[in-house]
Amino acid sequence: MRATVRRACCPVLSCLVVGAVVVVAGVPGSAVAQKLPKVDGSLTIDQAVDLALEKSLRVKAAGADAQMAASLQRQALAPFWPQLSANGYVNEQRMGPNVYTSAGNTMARNYQVFSADRNRDANFTAMYSLFAGGRDYYGYKAAERRAAAARESLHGTEVDVAMQARLDYIAALREAANLRVTRDLLRTVDERLRISREQFEAGRIPRYYVLRDETEQANTVQMEAMAESRLEQAMVALKTTLGIDLASDATLADQLQYTPTSVSIEAGIREASERQPDLKAAIKQREAVAAEVRAAYGNYFPQVSLAYMYDWAWMKPRNEPTSSADGYSVGLVVTLPVFDGFLRENALKTAKARLERAVQAEGLVRQQIAKDVNQAVLMLRAADKSVEASRRGVDQADEEFRVVRERFESGRGIQLEILDAQAAVTRARFNMVNALAEYQGALAMWLRATGRVR
Numbered sequence: 001m002r003a004t005v006r007r008a009c010c011p012v013l014s015c016l017v018v019g020a021v022v023v024v025a026g027v028p029g030s031a032v033a034q035k036l037p038k039v040d041g042s043l044t045i046d047q048a049v050d051l052a053l054e055k056s057l058r059v060k061a062a063g064a065d066a067q068m069a070a071s072l073q074r075q076a077l078a079p080f081w082p083q084l085s086a087n088g089y090v091n092e093q094r095m096g097p098n099v100y101t102s103a104g105n106t107m108a109r110n111y112q113v114f115s116a117d118r119n120r121d122a123n124f125t126a127m128y129s130l131f132a133g134g135r136d137y138y139g140y141k142a143a144e145r146r147a148a149a150a151r152e153s154l155h156g157t158e159v160d161v162a163m164q165a166r167l168d169y170i171a172a173l174r175e176a177a178n179l180r181v182t183r184d185l186l187r188t189v190d191e192r193l194r195i196s197r198e199q200f201e202a203g204r205i206p207r208y209y210v211l212r213d214e215t216e217q218a219n220t221v222q223m224e225a226m227a228e229s230r231l232e233q234a235m236v237a238l239k240t241t242l243g244i245d246l247a248s249d250a251t252l253a254d255q256l257q258y259t260p261t262s263v264s265i266e267a268g269i270r271e272a273s274e275r276q277p278d279l280k281a282a283i284k285q286r287e288a289v290a291a292e293v294r295a296a297y298g299n300y301f302p303q304v305s306l307a308y309m310y311d312w313a314w315m316k317p318r319n320e321p322t323s324s325a326d327g328y329s330v331g332l333v334v335t336l337p338v339f340d341g342f343l344r345e346n347a348l349k350t351a352k353a354r355l356e357r358a359v360q361a362e363g364l365v366r367q368q369i370a371k372d373v374n375q376a377v378l379m380l381r382a383a384d385k386s387v388e389a390s391r392r393g394v395d396q397a398d399e400e401f402r403v404v405r406e407r408f409e410s411g412r413g414i415q416l417e418i419l420d421a422q423a424a425v426t427r428a429r430f431n432m433v434n435a436l437a438e439y440q441g442a443l444a445m446w447l448r449a450t451g452r453v454r
Contacts, residue, residue, distance in 0.1 A: 038245040042253040045169045048242060049453065052165035053158055055243035062157035069143075069150035076143035079136035082128045083107035091119035110309065118316035126308045133301025138294040145288035149281040156277035161241070162453040166444035168238040173256050174437035175231040181429045182227045186220045188422060193217050216419065256436035258387050261443060263380055268373035268450055273366075276451035282365040286358040293351040299344040303335040372449035380446060383439035390428065390435040397421070397428035 037055060053059055085108040089100055097115040108127040129136065193213040199205045239246050273279065312326040337344065404421040407413035447454070 036243065036245040038248045039242075040249040041251065043250045044253045045166060046454075047253075048169045048238070049162045049165050051244065052161050052242045053453070056161045056165075056241065057243050059154070059157055059161055059243075062154040066147075066150040066154045069147040073140070073143040073147040076140040079107075079129055079132065079139070082126055085110060085125050087112075087121075087123040087125065089114070089119060089121040089123070091121075093117060093119075107305075108307075114315075116315040116317040120314040122312045124310045128306045129304070130306055131302070131304040133298030133303065135295045135298035138291045138298070142288040142291035142295065145284045145291060149284035149288065152277040152281035152284060156281060156451075159277060159448055159451060159453055163444050163448035164241050165238070166447075167441055168234070168241045169252070169254075170256070170437050170440045170444065172231065172234040172238050172252055173254065173440075174433055175227065175234045176252055177256055177433040177437075178430060179224070179227040179231050181426060181433065182220065182224045184429075185422070185426050186217070186224055189213065189217045189220050192418070212419065256433060256440060258436060258439060259443075260384070261380065261446075263377050263446060265374055265377050268377060268446070269370055271450045272369045272373055276365075276369055278451075279362070279365050279369060282358070282362040286355070286362050289351065289355045289358040293348070293355050296344070296348040296351040299337060299347065303333075303337075305333045305335075307331045307333055369449065372445070376442060376446040376449045379442035380439070383435065383442045386435040387432075387439050390432040393428040394425075394432050397425040401425045 039051065043051070083106050085102055085104065085106050087102040087110045089112055091098070091100070091114045093114065094117060096117075097113050100112045100114065102110040102123075102125070107129070108125045110123050110125040112121055112123070114121075193210070193216075196205060196210045196213045200207055200210050235250070236246060239248055239250065244250070308328070308330050310326075310328040312324070314322065314324045316322045401421040401424070404413055404417045408418050
């Protein structure tokens with residue numbers, strides 16, 4: 001007698017699956033394309049952060065990862081539930097016996113051996129795992145830790161996006177302030193050129209002064225065009241970080257300003273150790289891998305399952321009358337793994353290697369936190385000194401320009417002194433803008449290093 005194994009298959013279900021695939025494949029790309037929101041009007045830095053957290057595609061992708069991890073955690077609960085399957089067989093054969101098995105991937109799998117020519121069978125099978133050597137329990141623990149790590153990673157992404165939104169907003173403020181400084185310079189140069197032309201026409205100054213002012217005006221116009229371009233580029237970067245349409249007519253409501261802040265490296269590292277989501281995610285990942293190591297040991301323990309089956313069968317052997325039968329069976333299945341080609345040993349070694357890698361990854365995160373906190377504190381201290389120095393520089397340059405202008409208007413100075421003094425004022429104002437922007441950027445880095453969105 002030859003025995004063959006066949007898997008039950010439903011042609012109607014196959015047709016439905018194929019049809020679903022065809023329908024999905026026929027959906028045009030524009031139907032699933034995401035349309036970025038358009039945001040117009042005044043925008044503060046806090047509003048920009050809130051908008052980035054709400055609209056940023058990075059945050060949405062991290063949120064999807066967290067949802068997926070939560071779903072995997074729920075999937076890890078499946079071994080704790082009874083596995084049930086209902087099976088039906090309709091068999092026509094001219095050679096037997098043949099072995100049929102139920103479709104699907106449930107643990108409650110049913111096998112039937114048919115010897116008659118015609119067979120009809122209805123079956124209900126239930127299985128429940130009583131003991132799996134800890135694999136199910138620690139597998140769930142690992143999934144739970146990974147879900148927690150995914151939630152922390154989502155929070156870490158929010159911290160990163162908030163920092164980037166701040167930095168891009170500050171960069172746009174810097175370029176907007178530089179543009180204002182350039183336009184102030186252009187107005188001053190235009191006014192000086194107007195006065196120079198009047199004085200030249202009155203014969204009070206040589207034409208050389210007019211040509212110098214015209215050259216200065218042309219250079220300043222070019223500076224203004226470049227400043228406008230840099231501001232537009234900074235706004236594009238900001239809108240991209242916020243996850244809004246680049247055609248949005250958003251304007252900056254805040255200004256660069258100095259707000260003294262007291263920070264320390266020790267307090268920063270302590271706060272970061274408690275709040276930093278990257279560190280929390282690394283800890284959860286290490287705990288998850290540690291649970292997987294314990295689950296790998298479960299392959300060395302006996303596996304115990306409880307099985308129940310109720311079956312009804314109808315048979316029609318060749319040249320014999322039909323017969324039917326029904327009944328149930330209950331059994332306890334105990335399996336002791338003996339040898340599997342060193343599969344368990346290598347799986348355990350792999351899990352231990354992953355645990356070692358997770359431990360080292362956690363150590364790297366702690367090192368990075370200490371580095372980021374130190375850098376943020378040093379940047380803040382340097383920026384604080386730079387703001388104070390730039391303020392003094394602006395005051396000194398303004399005073400120098402006032403004195404030189406009075407000398408020139410009284411006929412005791414020359415045009416070159418005016419140009420040099422004006423250039424010094426412009427440089428001082430640019431330095432002031434850069435110092436304020438660097439200070440605000442260092443504050444954003446400090447928030448990121450300590451794991452805070454605000």
